[in-house]
Amino acid sequence: SEIRVGFTTDALTLDPANHRNRETETIIRNLYDGILTRDGDMEIVPEIAESWTQTSPTSFEFVIRQGIKFHDGTDLTAEDVKFTLDRLTVEGAMGDGQTSPRKSLLGPVDSVAVDGNKVIVTLSEPWPILPAMLPVQEVVSKSFVEKVGSAGLATEVNGAGPFKLVEWRKGDSVIMERFDDYYGGSPDIAPAGKACVDRVIFKIIPETASRVAALLSGDVDIINELPPFSISQVESNPNTGVMTVNGTRSFFIALNNKGEIFDDIKVRQAVAHALDKSLIVDRILGGNAVSIEGILSPAAFGASELPAAGYDPDKAKALLAEAGYPDGIDVVIDTEGAHKDTVEAIASVLAKSGIRAKVEVSEGALLKAKWDPKSEAPQGHMYFTSWGNGSLDPYDIFVPTHRSGDRGNTAYYANPKLDELLDKASVELDADKRAALYKEAETIINADQPYVYLWVPKDIYGVSKRVKGWKPSADSRINLHDACVE
Amino acid sequence: MSAVSDPVPAAAVSPFRRNLSSFKENRLALGSALVLLVFVIMAVFAPWIAPQDPYETDLFRRLQPPAWMEGGEWGYLLGCDALGRDILSRIIYGARISIFIGTVVVIAATMIGIMAGLAAGYLRGWVDVVISRLVDILLGFPYLIFAIGLMAMMGPGLFNIVLALVYKEWVIPCRVVRGETLAVRELEYVEAARALGASRFHIMIREIMPNVLSAVLVVATIRMADVIILEASLSFLGLGVQPPTASWGSMVADGRAFILEAWWVSTFPGLAILLLVLVINVASQGLRDAFDPRFHE
Amino acid sequence: MTAHPSPLLEVEGLRTVFDTRAGRAFAVDGVDIAVRPGECLGVVGESGSGKSVTFSSVMGIVRSPGHIEAGSIRFNGVDLRALSPQEMRKVRGRHIAMTMQDALTALNPALTVGEQILEVLYAHDETLPPERNARRKAAIAKAVEMLELVGIASAADRLRNYPHEFSGGMRQRIMIAIALACRPKLLIADEPTTALDVTIQAQVLELIADMRVKLGMSVVLITHDLGVVSEYCDRVMVMYAGQVVEQGPTEAVIGDPRHPYTKGLLGSIPRLSMRGHPITPIEGQVPDLIGLPPQCRFYSRCSERLDACLDVIEMREVGAARRARCIRLPEVEA
Amino acid sequence: MRLGTLVERLLQLIPVLLGVSLIVFLMLALTPGDPVEIMIGDQNMTAEQEALLRSDLGLDRPLPERFLSFVGNALQGEFGTSFFHRRPVLDVIVERLPATIELSLVAMVIALATAIPLGVAAAIHKNTIIDRIATVGSLFGVSLPGFWFGILLLMLFAVHLRLLPVSGRIGFDSEVPMVTGFLLIDTLVHGRFYAFWDALRHIVLPAITLGLPMTAILTRVTRTAMLEVMRQDYVAFAEAKGISRHRILYRHALKNALIPTVSVAAIETGSLLGGNMIVETVFGWPGLGRLVVESIFVRNYPLVQAAVLLYAVTYVLMNFVADILYTVLNPRVKL
């Protein structure tokens, strides 16, 4: 039995430490297991580590599970885990003077030590979210890496995951087969045991229509990124169905808070009132998104119920008039090609309130340059963009997008009070206190409206009815360990 | 002592007129020229012809099928796109972009190409070396990659699309002109002009250029078809004209995602491209047959 | 008519027309030819007078848009026009051979000279042995022999060469070798020397004269050079605008031209002996062959024209074995 | 061909390749956008870590230095490391290249195999139904936008009729012995006929889509060339020799008529290679074209530079091959 996944892009490499790419992660995660993982509710649970404890603000201790075997039959030890972590965090550890591009994901990890079957991680400063980052770091075999080197690891796999690599047909497919000596994965996620299917294939089909066609024709069993407008088609097909899961990516429109027009909060509020979010969610996204009023997804840690601006064109016009624009404003709204439709729809809705937004579609790289948060005199008006939050921890999304001058602060929003709150939250070890801090922060941004917060779309998968036991996961992993076919 | 025959031609018409009249005899080509004219009229008078506002979105008409299908409306003959805009109206407006880009790119490229080709072919020497090597270099670049790179470099916009295409397009007329110039420069009438004391400029512009023009004219029309498809390809890759402006290429490209559920979104603009390019090709073939004496049979 | 041996080639009332965009061109209109065995017939006329088309018609290789409209073509008593394309193909190259006007373009530039000779032999030569290798050997031997015959040195090696590797005169000779490869009874040589220099021209013409004697064949020599005709041909046929205007024994026609056109032609040749005397050209130019009235075709340029010349003019006997197309000439009973 | 001319031709390559390198390099250097930013995306990174990554990628060096080291390395066949794959660019390209070349070759074979007979038939039967079909067909061929036509084919044959697979190079059931990377060859060599058949089924649609414009153009060129050649004196002379019509057409006429066909085909290989990326996207063909376009978008400089250089070399080599073919067909031309 085999499951085929129609997948948007190929892995860049199969070396878990040598990429910064979500799709690559998705594929690799079926071959390698992590120290920790997440269950269906996005809770962090142990995987290769049996358990973990935070022994001090700056140190964590992981107990490594016994009896785990790599695909080549060797045992996985605490040394391998240390090796893995060192490879990720030590400068130049990849060989050839190269440092893992994932180093920054492990933040202030300072050193890793082994004590029997325990691995002790020491941080240079308190960093409570370390466990949240560990599900995306996979354990490699020390002896194997020493044998094949980083170059070999790019294409060869000796993981501890449920599947072994059979063949990587670059650009075309990744073929895997069941690893019969698999330890069973995290016991917190039932059912533990070997993978259900004999073979798993990730088939790369970048073109959306082709991917859907492949699903409909039975060429593949699961496809990712099913467009909302294809849902009915997939559902009306007797052999296929649709599965959705709340996503982790927040969409918003950055308003240039340093700019001439949007430095006025009234104008920003006007935009928020002018936007009929539910219309667009219904019509363009097929209802597959959750509205947000702050940056956080409702599922994220510390998220709270916030007052909605509400669609009210008259109010929007009134606010504009108050701000000195009785005839409305002419603005440009930037976006990438992928969201053209949505943004055009947004623009047409905004127009009804006198916000005449001209849509400019541009390449992601160009937009990144144009909306550089470090820019002194930013030129843009509005920027439809998004920020992913796979960890569902506010730290990963709130700080970059809202802290003054931070990497994702495309609104050029600067509020010292908020900065202070965020800084405090980052190092607060007590979960409840942290949550309260973020709540407060969310109230501030909801009032300041540096962005128009839009929605968190659901991830939509097309799934063949043959497939049983598989559920999409909110961090957009496609974990095929539990999936079976009839 | 090879002898040439001494026919006495009857009618006193210029070669251009004669070629034109032979073009007119070609009914298929003439028909195409008429269709082309219809397209041009459509483009020019789009606001008066289009049944709907091509930019008017109506999310409740999203992906509405063509009129003759269930759920269609006669006011929206060819159905609506993903934002509920009338496809027919967008096609009518899109003719503006496609024809504009096709014409402007080809005219600009042809003018550059003629100048460069004449200079290379007539002046020879280092001018030729420089131009020819440049041509070689540009030919070695895959066209689309070059255009994509340029678009990435210059950013989006209609003007940039034109530029990105012209940067490479001129090479083709340049090669043709250079080749023709090399042939023509050896002819005795060029030598005659030199013997009379004509300057190089005079010879290039007055003696050689008119004689290479017909070849270029033919190439230009053929290229126009290609340029329209290229613009469409750029749009397909997301580097085309800006929304909400409709270009046929971007309509096809945008619609291809819906092809399974709403085939009309990309099919009709696709047919429009096909038809326009087809008539340009037929007309240009007719032109070539008429103007290139080698095709006189 | 005296008792001449019956003609090898006999053409009567040949009319070949071209349907062009501008109208129908009567390129050949009512031409009679008789070529006797072993004889050399010279055909002269200005460019466009229909010399090549006449003999292409005889060969049956007139191209569209041209076609033979009327007339009979008998070769050795066989009506060539009645033959099927396959049968006609057997005659071409085998019994009647033709060399083309321009040797520079008549040999296929992409094929070796050897291949171009061998293919005629394979197509027509029945004496070749049937077995493949032997057949090839025999054919090559014959090809070499032919090339040597026309004076190509180290012929065996040069079979592998391409036409462009030979000079103009050599190509002309190779074309003759190809034409003569199957020992035809009639060779039609269409302006074999037009593109050549006098010294080379002399070589080629001598070659044809030699071969004619060696192979005992008849030759039709198309040219626009009266000098060539007077040196090499037994009889001459003067064409003008698609018609024969005068024909007869060479010496008689050149020594005593009857038709005003022939006279004018002879008067137009500049001669060393005429230095200081004004030359007397024929005024005007050749008429367009499209939409010609049925009058004397030379009418517009003729210095001796009469009103009666506006009628249809037939060929008439004007002397011993001489015919001309002019009403001013008294008809003579032969 | 003399060795001297060969060397000379190779020397002529140098300025072209240098020019191509310089243009790609400048184009990429002048394009706004930062690969490091793109790589990091939404994820955390401190300024020091960013600087580290930047120097890791060699992006902290001044432009002229980067260009010189690029040229210097390229001369030694060294193209650096792909920013995103974190593997040698050459490896990444070589993995994808066979697919692109295989597709281009098959497209070309389809084009030549259709265009030449069709063009010849159209010329011989001028103004008949065959001629009309060839003419109209070739007009359609050059007028169809490839991406649209590809999607139509896909919908018709793969989705509605289910005759052919939707995407990819080969099914997973077929084991692929990789030797040359050309699946059609590899499978045949190993006698895996099912796999061969499978690979063939996969390549048909993309190859037809890719080859269509070329087919159309070549049909037109062949037809015109054939008509032109049939008018030549040497064909008349061949007729006068009384040889068979078949020989006249295929030996005398076609050999000459192929001359322009070959040179146009050589020029068209450029657009064939360049046209790949669209077809590859539509048909999920794991070739280089798609990779290059993606790489441009993410500013993966080393990969784009190497790939463009490779395209240029291929293009020049194709023309070189065409030149050699040219001399075979046309003995007047000497290299």
Place this chain on the structure above:
Amino acid sequence: MNETDTQPLLRVDNLTKHYGGQRGPLALLTGKPAINIRALNGVSFDVRRGETLGLIGESGCGKSTLGRTLLRLHEPTSGKVIFDDEDITSLKPDALKAMRRHMQIIFQDPYASLNPRRTVGDIIGLPLKLHGLASGRGDLRDRVAAIMEKVGLKTGHLDRYPHQFSGGQRQRIGIARALISHPKFIVCDEPVSALDVSIQAQIIKLLTDLKEEMGLTYLFVSHDISVIGYLSDRVAVMYLGEIVEMGPVERVLSKPRHPYTQSLMSAVPDVDHPGKRNRVRLTGDLPSPQSPPRGCKFHTRCPLAVDRCRREVPIRQDLGGGHSAACHLLQDNVSILG
């Protein structure tokens, strides 16, 4: 001809023209083939005022090259051309342009020598325009019409295009163009060889008439001995880029002294006296000017060649009466005609 008029109109001194030549790095890049064609090798002669100098020789021997180098349409490799006391080879572009009014050329091919895209009026009037000789459009048209009438063209055809004329008429257009600036000297590069006999006679008549009327001097190039014999005063015979024999036409053609001239004369078929002469069959073709033979260039085809001919280059010797020839065997007074 007036023998006392000693000052020649044109003097050519050791004129040499090689095509192609050294290849620089530039040529390597452009891929130009390395050729060196020695089209002219030390040609010297003069043309007297009012005479017609005939130039005869086989195809490729350098006749056209000579004509063009004289006018500096092609740059000479070395040597001097002195026209009207001025050295043409050292003229600056402006002076050269001015000089072009006085020296003209008529070409061989009546089809290639007229720009098909310009009207006859334009073509003929071009010299006036270029040299600013006409005052206003009306004047230009009048003068074009006048010259057209003179060469026998209908003035009403001013606005027609070349393709609407026959070969003979086109040649008349070419003549009109050459004459309109009232030149002193005209190079006629085979102006009649492309024409039919009857048309050829018309043009020859026209050219001789015009010469009388306008006091022209011709260098008349042809490969047709009868044409040269009919209209030249003196004749020069060229072989492989060199003048091998030169002199008054009666002497050279009736008593040729160089074996090449002799064989040339014997090869010409004569309408009036067929088969009267001994034929000399020259074997072989003109050697390639890329690798001309050493010694006397004619030795490869000369039936009389002796050892010396293969080694030494013969110098043109005066034979009296303005007759000169370049052959080692002149004093032996041999003839290949036996």
